[in-house]
Each structure stands twice: as structure tokens, then as C-alpha cells.
Amino acid sequence: MNELDLRTLSKSDAPMLALLEKECFSCPWSEDSFYECLSNERFCFVGLFEDGELVGYGGLVTVLDEGDVANIAVRTDKRGRGLGKTLLSALCEEAERRGVTYLHLEVRESNAPARRLYESFGFQIDGIRKNYYTKPQENAVLMTKKL
Ligand SMILES: CC(C)(COP(=O)(O)OP(=O)(O)OC[C@H]1O[C@@H](n2cnc3c(N)ncnc32)[C@H](O)[C@@H]1OP(=O)(O)O)[C@@H](O)C(=O)NCCC(=O)NCCS
Numbered sequence: 001m002n003e004l005d006l007r008t009l010s011k012s013d014a015p016m017l018a019l020l021e022k023e024c025f026s027c028p029w030s031e032d033s034f035y036e037c038l039s040n041e042r043f044c045f046v047g048l049f050e051d052g053e054l055v056g057y058g059g060l061v062t063v064l065d066e067g068d069v070a071n072i073a074v075r076t077d078k079r080g081r082g083l084g085k086t087l088l089s090a091l092c093e094e095a096e097r098r099g100v101t102y103l104h105l106e107v108r109e110s111n112a113p114a115r116r117l118y119e120s121f122g123f124q125i126d127g128i129r130k131n132y133y134t135k136p137q138e139n140a141v142l143m144t145k146k147l
Helices: 011-024 031-038 083-097 112-120
Strands: 004-008 043-050 053-063 066-074 102-108 124-133 138-146
Touching: 004 083, 011 031, 011 043, 011 053, 011 066, 031 043, 043 083, 053 083, 066 083, 083 112, 102 112, 102 124, 112 138
Parallel strands: 066 102
Antiparallel strands: 004 043, 043 053, 053 066, 102 138, 124 138
């Protein structure tokens, strides 16, 4: 794999974020949603680039000492090489810089790769939200990490 560049994303990155999001999720955020979030200082998105192409991204939203991992995704052909870990580390570091104490997220019950990733970072299950997801309908597992 070529050298990767990790950087904070800005509003102009919304189109490429939306494209990768569409490849990775059945209910993707739109380009407008990304644009709005990237215009809001409560959000922070980081992206991993290979040869100038976005191959993974992660988003964080914080309010006072609470934070949420909004989304994290790696391009299909780049998975299993540690990029998810790099992105989640960057989000945890940014959350700490912002003074977050509790970092939350939700994940599809059947999403074993993501659940393993979160568990390996010390996220713990604190509940289930019934039928939270659509396409297909599925429970969300709620997880929290104390920073
Ligand atoms: C979840 C996701 C971001 C992981 O990205 P990745 O780059 O493949 O992850 P990494 O290579 O950094 O692996 C990190 C850890 O995740 C877990 N993991 C990754 N792929 C896995 C798989 N296929 N099966 C089980 N565990 C897996 C492992 O614990 C792994 O650590 P290890 O290699 O030390 O065992 C990626 O699978 C993805 O983009 N999925 C689609 C989008 C998505 O579901 N996002 C999460 C929404 S909540």
C-alpha cells in the first residue's frame, strides 16, 4: 500500500465524502448533510488519502464533555489493513483534545468488524435500541468509552 495521508476534512470535501459513504452504507448521508456538518464546529471529520484519493473517513460530534462517533468507514478494497484503527484513534484523540469524557456510538447488531474494532478500543455495550436501523431493519447496539 502507498503512503497514506491523514487530514481534517473541510466543506469542499463533502462531494467525495458522500461518494464513499454511498459505497459503504445502505442509508447513506447525502452530500448536503456532510456539507452542513462540515460547516458546524461541533463536528470534526478526518480522512485518509492514498495518492490523493479518499480511502477512509471518520466523523465526530461533541457537545461539552459528551461526544458521538457519527460515522467511520473504509473503502471496501482497503479494509483489514489497520485503516479503521487509524481513523478511530484520530477521533478519540480529537475527542480528548475537546475535553470529552464519554464517547458514544451506535452500531448494527450484525456488524461484527465494526463491533470488534470498537471493543478493541475499550468501548463497552450500554444498551440496545430496538429496530433503530432500516434497510434492513435491525437493532442498534449502543456503546460508550470513557476517555
Ligand atoms: C468497520 C470498518 C471501518 C473497519 O475498517 P478496517 O480498516 O477494515 O479495520 P482495521 O483493519 O483497522 O481493523 C481493526 C479491527 O477491526 C476488527 N475487524 C476488522 N475487520 C474485521 C472482520 N472482517 N471481521 C472481524 N473483525 C474485524 C478487528 O478487531 C481489527 O483488529 P485486528 O486486525 O487487530 O484484529 C470497515 O469494516 C468498514 O468501513 N465497514 C463498513 C462501514 C461500517 O460498517 N462502519 C461502521 C459503522 S458503525
